[in-house]
Amino acid sequence: MLLIEPDAVAKIDSACITSGIPGFALMNVAGRAVSAAALRDYPGALRYVVLVGPGNNGGDGYVAAKALIEAGATVALFRLFDGQPTTDDAKRAAAECACPVQKLEEYVPMKGDVVIDAVFGAGLTRGLPASLIACIDKVQSAGLPVIAVDIASGVCGRTGRILAGALHADLTVTFMAPKIGQMLLPGRIHSGRLEVIDIGTPLRLLERFASSTGINHPAVWQIYSGPRAADTHKYSHGALTVFSGGASQSGAARLAAAAALRAGAGLVTIAAPTEAMAVNANHMTAIMLREVDDQNDLAQLLEDKRLQTFILGPGFGVGDKARDFALALATRRLVLDADAITSFRDRPEDLFDAFALGETRLILTPHDGEFSRLFPDLAANQALSKVERAQHAARRAHAVVILKGADTVIADPAGRATININAPPSLATAGSGDVLAGLCGAFLAQNYPAFAAACAAVWHHGDAAQRAGAGLTAERLINFIET
Ligand SMILES: NC(=O)C1=CN([C@@H]2O[C@H](COP(=O)(O)OP(=O)(O)OC[C@H]3O[C@@H](n4cnc5c(N)ncnc54)[C@H](OP(=O)(O)O)[C@@H]3O)[C@@H](O)[C@H]2O)[C@@H](O)CC1
Ligand SMILES: Nc1ncnc2c1ncn2[C@@H]1O[C@H](COP(=O)(O)OP(=O)(O)O)[C@@H](O)[C@H]1O
Numbered sequence: 001m002l003l004i005e006p007d008a009v010a011k012i013d014s015a016c017i018t019s020g021i022p023g024f025a026l027m028n029v030a031g032r033a034v035s036a037a038a039l040r041d042y043p044g045a046l047r048y049v050v051l052v053g054p055g056n057n058g059g060d061g062y063v064a065a066k067a068l069i070e071a072g073a074t075v076a077l078f079r080l081f082d083g084q085p086t087t088d089d090a091k092r093a094a095a096e097c098a099c100p101v102q103k104l105e106e107y108v109p110m111k112g113d114v115v116i117d118a119v120f121g122a123g124l125t126r127g128l129p130a131s132l133i134a135c136i137d138k139v140q141s142a143g144l145p146v147i148a149v150d151i152a153s154g155v156c157g158r159t160g161r162i163l164a165g166a167l168h169a170d171l172t173v174t175f176m177a178p179k180i181g182q183m184l185l186p187g188r189i190h191s192g193r194l195e196v197i198d199i200g201t202p203l204r205l206l207e208r209f210a211s212s213t214g215i216n217h218p219a220v221w222q223i224y225s226g227p228r229a230a231d232t233h234k235y236s237h238g239a240l241t242v243f244s245g246g247a248s249q250s251g252a253a254r255l256a257a258a259a260a261l262r263a264g265a266g267l268v269t270i271a272a273p274t275e276a277m278a279v280n281a282n283h284m285t286a287i288m289l290r291e292v293d294d295q296n297d298l299a300q301l302l303e304d305k306r307l308q309t310f311i312l313g314p315g316f317g318v319g320d321k322a323r324d325f326a327l328a329l330a331t332r333r334l335v336l337d338a339d340a341i342t343s344f345r346d347r348p349e350d351l352f353d354a355f356a357l358g359e360t361r362l363i364l365t366p367h368d369g370e371f372s373r374l375f376p377d378l379a380a381n382q383a384l385s386k387v388e389r390a391q392h393a394a395r396r397a398h399a400v401v402i403l404k405g406a407d408t409v410i411a412d413p414a415g416r417a418t419i420n421i422n423a424p425p426s427l428a429t430a431g432s433g434d435v436l437a438g439l440c441g442a443f444l445a446q447n448y449p450a451f452a453a454a455c456a457a458v459w460h461h462g463d464a465a466q467r468a469g470a471g472l473t474a475e476r477l478i479n480f481i482e483t
């Protein structure tokens, strides 16, 4: 699904005008859609309180106020700052709205109020003024329902960040397409339920100015999935090898391996050190087991050219061995997770250089902590959004980066990115990252390109968790994977 950045809003606006669609016409549709949503969702409101700002977001607010009055509702309008609106369209909307204007400071919340936030939208450039923050506090402590126009005021539409204060909306009525900041945290939480309104912007303009970032969706990998050919065999359907840690840390590799098998990898092998052979053998049936202690054993394993895909990291332990193994696997497809990521904290370039040439074949799956070990400068750069951090990292590492969290971002070296939105919070459970690594390995082994494999893995991870419901454990999660 398309996403847009706030910068694109003004570009689309002027392209519409060039195409003969006046901005005021769009504003009218937008404002009327807000009033319709308010009447639909809160028909029992005693008063609709419209808070307006100086730009076109405020303009939408004047249109909504006018439409609500025409529908017979009681409306009160409060304006941030003295003076007239600053844009021609907003001036016209204000002039056509008969509702008396009061100062924002004068607003006293009353039971039965429904607040419509039309203060700032795509044009927010800095933290909120003190008078608005005071008003937000009043609204929020009175527990009033809030409908945000386009974006909840205070949320940055590019990063999802809150600079200084922001409203918590119950519903956001947004226009044209969702904004990136409504998908990333904490902006997603501040947006409440999101309703996207087609205000008549031509699709060709939307597509021209849409972000290269989209919402993660099966359309990204659909062309690579499909039924198995009748003459398939287990090697052609993806042979995957997962490296196990020592005897007491071997569970993570088994979780990854079991998830991969469930997700359709044809043949899954755990490569374990001698000390972990018995424990692995005790816990596995369909998964193969192979003894690999050191680099010599690994070199022997790699002589089998059918083995093209590997997972290294879950429970593996941090250190030289993880680093050496990862570098030895540089000509194969590799999912690098957990300890194996941390193992490169002092020499990340060694990893990046090893995978620099040829097709993208490395998937990195860091959570924020692991990310900051490999990319400390990107993690510390407050100007970057989570999407931008992942994009920079992917370019630098010549890898697909899955930057995990409640708003997981997947990025590739070419600048493509998706934001995943189907993951429930029940995934915050020990071992669920190992299951994700297994899913990545499964799709990579089935010859999905790395970006498609990563997107499919993250989506199926969330999908399985949704179906598993409450009381999720990593083991249970695996049983709900359906690909
Ligand atoms: N196709 C379209 O384009 C359509 C767009 N539509 C609507 O237009 C909205 C975008 O409108 P917009 O560009 O006028 O921006 P908006 O959010 O109203 O704010 C800009 C004003 O706020 C000011 N300002 C900013 N931050 C501030 C702060 N922290 N504290 C104080 N002031 C601050 C800023 O001042 P400046 O930074 O320039 O000094 C400027 O005056 C969009 O979200 C949607 O609702 C619809 O009508 C449908 C068609
Ligand atoms: N609040 C949340 N909502 C949705 N998904 C989450 C949330 N918290 C964590 N996750 C997901 O759960 C997984 C946790 O992985 P990770 O941090 O590696 O944990 P572990 O090491 O315990 O397996 C990641 O895929 C992450 O995106």
Ligand SMILES: [K+]
Pocket: 057, 117, 118, 119, 120, 121, 148, 149, 150, 151, 152, 153
């Ligand atoms: K708003």
